[in-house]
Amino acid sequence: MWFASPADVRERLSAVDYLSDASIATSVFLAGALGKPLLAEGPAGVGKTQLAKAVAAATGAQLVRLQCYEGLDEARALYEWNYKKQLLRIQAGSDRDWDATHDDIFTEEFLLERPLLRAIRSEVPTVLLIDEIDKADVEVEGLLLEILSDYQVTIPELGTISAVRKPYVVLTSNATRELSEALKRRCLYLHLEYPTPERERDIVLAQVPTIEAGLAEQLARTVATMRTLELKKAPSIAETIDWANTLLALGRTELDEATIGATLGVVLKHASDQTRARKELAL
C-alpha cells in the first residue's frame, strides 16, 4: 500500500515540499492503489521529475531513474553482459573446455544491471522513474510495454526474473512526440500544467522559505501574466523559483518594473522573448 487516500498523498507530498492539487493527488494515489504506471506529461519545468522524487521521498522508497535519450537501447535500459570481464575470464581459463567456461561467464557476476532490471529485482519498495520517455526511440516503448505489463524480464542465459514487489512507476514526457496509444492505455495519465498563481505562490514559499509572502504572490502573478504572452519558452516553475532566489540575493523586496527589467534574463531565456516581454509589459 503506497498511500491511503488522495488526502494522504497531499499531506505526505507537502511534507517533502511538493505541493499537489486534487488531480495530482488523485492520480498519484490511484497509481499506487491500482498498481499502474503513472504517465506525467507537460511542458518543461512543471515538476514532473520532481513528482517522482517526491513520491520516493514521501514513502521512504528507493528511487531508480532511467534517463531516456535518443539511441537508448536495451543494453543501457535493461541489462548487458560485461563483455570485457568475460573476455578476460576466457583468456585466463583458456585451458578449460568451452561448455564450462560458457556456464561460468553467463552468471550473475558478469551481468551489468541497468535501471529497469534493478527496479524489478529490488527487494525494497522502489519508485522507478522513467524520465523523458519522449526522447527515446519508439522501440524503447515496446520494451517498456513488455516490462510494465508483467514486471518480469527473461534473460536467455539466466531464465526469467520476476519482480519481488512491483515498483511504483512514473514516466515523464515533454510531449515532443506522441507516445504510442498502447503505452498510454497501460498508464494512468496526469497532465501537468503551469499551476494557478495561488499554488505557485505556495510552491515558492515552500522552496524558498525566507521569501516574504507578498513578494512570492507578486512573482506568481507576474509569471502568470508572462505566460499569456506569445513566447518561445514560457517561464516554468523552476524559473519562478530561480527568480525568487535571485531577488533575495539582490536584497529586493518589491517587484517593480525596474527590478523586473534588471532580472528578466532569469525568467526568460530567449532574447526575442525578453524583447517581447519588455514591449508588452511596458518595462
Added chain:
Amino acid sequence: MSLLDRHIGFVHALREAGLPVSLAEGLDAARALQVIDLSERDSLRAAYASTLVKRPSHRPGFDVLFDLWFPASTSGLYDPRQEGGSHAPDLDLEAAPLPELRDRLARLLLGAEGMNEFARAMVERFGRQPAGPGRQNWFSYSVMRALSPETLMARLLAEVLAGQERGGLAEKVARQRINENTRRFEEAVSTDVRRRIAEDSGIERIARSAVRPPLEQLDFLRITKADLARLRREVHPLARRLAARLTVKHRLGHRGRLDFRRTVRASLSSGGVPLNTFNKPRRPHKPELVVLCDTSDSVASFAHFTLLLTYALREQFTKVRAFGFVDTVDEITRFFVPGADVVEAMTRLTQEADMVRFGRTNYGHALEEFAERYGDAIGPKTSLLILGDARSNYQPPALETLRRLSAGARHAYWLNPEPTAQWDTGDSLATAYGGIVPMHECRNVAQLAAFIEELA
C-alpha cells in the same frame, strides 16, 4: 440512476464525443471508483480523467460531459442560502437587488471564494425564459447581460491599482487576473445552464451539441483566431516529428557501425584482445526543406497554420526556404529568421511580401515564376512541400513545370486542406497535380500528424 448506469452512460458519451476510450480503460475507471471517496467530486473527476483522458486536447470535452453526468448539484435539492451562506451570509441571492449582486460578482472577480454557487443562483434568477406552456429554456447570455461582468473592469482596476500608475505592469497583471476570473464565471454559468437543460430534456441531447471536437480534429478551413492561438502550441512537436521523419538515419544498430580501426588500435594495449569496441557515431543526414505555400484567402487559416509550421521547422532543418504565393511568388524566408517573433513575422509577412499580382489564385503562374526565379532552391537533397487547395481559377496549370521541380527534389509532397470529396470539383486541379506530386488530404492536425507518421 445507479452509479453503474451513470458510469456506463458517461463512458459511452465520451466515446460518442470522439474520445478513444478502450474497454480496458473503462474497467480501470471502474476499479478507480472502488478505491476513492465518491462524495469528493474533485477526486471523482480526477479519477476519471487519469484513467480515460490521455490527451490534453480531449480534456475540455471531457469536462463538459463530466459536469453533465456528475452535476455538482441537482435543482430542487440545493439551497442557495445554505451553500452560498458560508461566503456571504448577508446576501439573499434570490432577492437582492442587481447592484448588490454586481458588488458580489466584483468580489468574486478579484478572487473571492464561492464562484460556482453564485453562478448557479444567477442562472436560476436570470437564465430562465419561458418557451410555451409548462416549458422553459435556459440561456447563458441573459445571465451575462443582466450582470455584465465586462463593465466591472474599470471599477475593479481603479480599486486594485489604487493610485498606482496606469498602463504599466501592475495593470497588466490585474487585467489578466480579472479576465481569467471572468472566463471562469462564464464557464460556471454555461455549465449550470447545460445542467438544467439536461434535467429538462435529457443528458444525451445536450451532450451532443455541447462538446466541440478536440483541437486536432478541427477543420483547418473553419478555424477561428482563438483556435489558431491554441494550435500554435501544437506546432513545435509536429515540426520536430516531421524533421525526424525526413532525416535519413543510418540505422545500423543503435550505436552505429563498428569503428574497426579504432577498435583494433585500442586492442594493441591489451595484447590484441579487443576489450573495448568502438562504434562510429550515428551521423544523421539533415535534409533541406523548401516549402511552397498558397497564402490566398480561400485557404487563409490553413496558410496561417502552415506558416506557423514553417516557422517551427526552421529550427529543425539545416536549411529551410519558404515561398508564398497567390498568383505570383515571393520568398518569405526572411520573415522567419531564427529568434524572430512569430506574431510579428506573420503580420509583416502579409504586409510586405509580394505574392499578389491581380489577386486571384493562379497556381500555374506561381509555379512558373517559382521555377524561373527560385528553381535553384531545389536540389537532390531537398524535400519539397507544397501546401494548398489546388484551386486555380481555371488558369493553365503548368504541369510540366511542376514535374520538373518535383523530379529535381529528393521527395515532394502536397498537402491539401480540402476534403477529398471536393477534389476536382469546380476549379480544383487536385488529380492533375496529385498525379505528379503525391497529394494528401490534410484537414486537421490529426491528419497532419498521420501524414508525418507515415513518412519513412
